Amino acid sequence: MSYQVAVLAGDGIGPEVMAEARKVLKEVEARFELDIEYAEYDVGGIAIDNHGCPLPDSTLKGCEASDAVLFGSVGGPKWEHLAPNDQPERGALLPLRGHFDLFCNLRPAKLHAGLEHMSPLRSDISSRGFDVLCVRELTGGIYFGKPKGRQGEGADEEAFDTMRYSRREIERIARIAFEAAQGRSKKVTSVDKANVLACSVLWREVVEGVAQDFPDVELEHIYIDNATMQLLRRPNEFDVMLCSNLFGDIISDEIAMLTGSMGLLSSASLNSSGFGMYEPAGGSAPDIAGQGIANPVAQILSAALLLRHSLKLEDAASAIERAVSKALSAGYLTGELLSSDERHNAKSTSEMGDFIANAVKEGV
Numbered sequence: 001m002s003y004q005v006a007v008l009a010g011d012g013i014g015p016e017v018m019a020e021a022r023k024v025l026k027e028v029e030a031r032f033e034l035d036i037e038y039a040e041y042d043v044g045g046i047a048i049d050n051h052g053c054p055l056p057d058s059t060l061k062g063c064e065a066s067d068a069v070l071f072g073s074v075g076g077p078k079w080e081h082l083a084p085n086d087q088p089e090r091g092a093l094l095p096l097r098g099h100f101d102l103f104c105n106l107r108p109a110k111l112h113a114g115l116e117h118m119s120p121l122r123s124d125i126s127s128r129g130f131d132v133l134c135v136r137e138l139t140g141g142i143y144f145g146k147p148k149g150r151q152g153e154g155a156d157e158e159a160f161d162t163m164r165y166s167r168r169e170i171e172r173i174a175r176i177a178f179e180a181a182q183g184r185s186k187k188v189t190s191v192d193k194a195n196v197l198a199c200s201v202l203w204r205e206v207v208e209g210v211a212q213d214f215p216d217v218e219l220e221h222i223y224i225d226n227a228t229m230q231l232l233r234r235p236n237e238f239d240v241m242l243c244s245n246l247f248g249d250i251i252s253d254e255i256a257m258l259t260g261s262m263g264l265l266s267s268a269s270l271n272s273s274g275f276g277m278y279e280p281a282g283g284s285a286p287d288i289a290g291q292g293i294a295n296p297v298a299q300i301l302s303a304a305l306l307l308r309h310s311l312k313l314e315d316a317a318s319a320i321e322r323a324v325s326k327a328l329s330a331g332y333l334t335g336e337l338l339s340s341d342e343r344h345n346a347k348s349t350s351e352m353g354d355f356i357a358n359a360v361k362e363g364v
């Protein structure tokens, strides 16, 4: 069986971490005798520079012709002066999510045993560990609701976004959260702001309804403000966190950092036919781009999710995950995971990629 993967490295650290994911994929292909063809396309700022728009037709067509998309990250200060819809995020990333109906975003964050010291949590809290899956609705809510814009002038000028959710949109993402919980610790925490927002009141109602079909899964509701706090206090009591688009964006950065770094959190954005786009949850990190110090793990783990969810190659996916665990447990870490007095031991982006690729080759 042969597969076609579109590779959209994008901006900032995107191309740096993508190179490491490709290294690891090459070893996976050799070890599991896979036939995966890759085609690279410009997206985001680099596409603006090279083609005059963030999502060229050739890129979109290339993605359409593929089994899955491996995405880096887009955006950066160079393109922030452009009109909002011409910028990399709103001109490429969100349209890609919308175009392919990638409503289901999975962001798994786990504190590995023995690596509790990487977490900024107090040690009595981090020592209990945690393993959270953020299930984020990705094509609705305030990100996509219409109308959206600005009007008026002077002191009366105003800007507006619309938060909007249909029963259908809530139900399909809730169902995925409950199904995921059945294969994990059987608990769904639904994050909302039902004390203020109409969308959240409907969200709660629909989630309660879906829960009836999953009597083996415990359901709790929590307000977003309390959720961000409870994650710092008792992260080990969460399992699946079901979130709307905006709340999931916030929760996912928090759970990433609780594991030690934004550079550890992978993500899968899926539609109902199994097509997916796979990308680190973090961004183009302009503050460290070009220095060879970015953590490639989130990109490498996103490649593993691609193999699992779109190509259905579970053995290859778990081989990558074991190789990443081996690197982290061996103390093979990029600088942002180390305290300032340990930072002289930091590995570069490419050293991390080499180690993980080699671990895949050796078959850990």
Ligand SMILES: NC(=O)c1ccc[n+]([C@@H]2O[C@H](COP(=O)([O-])OP(=O)(O)OC[C@H]3O[C@@H](n4cnc5c(N)ncnc54)[C@H](O)[C@@H]3O)[C@@H](O)[C@H]2O)c1
Pocket (backbone or CB within 6 Å): 013, 017, 072, 073, 074, 075, 076, 077, 089, 093, 261, 262, 263, 264, 279, 280, 281, 282, 283, 284, 285, 286, 287, 288, 293, 294, 295, 296, 298, 336
């Ligand atoms: N999927 C995407 O393409 C995506 C996601 C988030 C942000 N962005 C864009 O990226 C740009 C920068 O955004 P930001 O600064 O708010 O968020 P960011 O995630 O890029 O960076 C936040 C912090 O996390 C660190 N970080 C992120 N990834 C890392 C990695 N792999 N290794 C080590 N450290 C890492 C950065 O150095 C920075 O200190 C913006 O233009 C934003 O819109 C894009």
Ligand SMILES: CC(C)[C@H](C(=O)O)[C@@H](O)C(=O)O
Pocket (backbone or CB within 6 Å): 089, 090, 093, 094, 249, 252, 281, 282, 283
């Ligand atoms: C870049 C931005 C549009 C994006 C989002 O808000 O969804 C990012 O923060 C993410 O988490 O994937």
Ligand SMILES: [Mg+2]
Pocket (backbone or CB within 6 Å): 249, 250, 253, 281
């Ligand atoms: Mg985000």
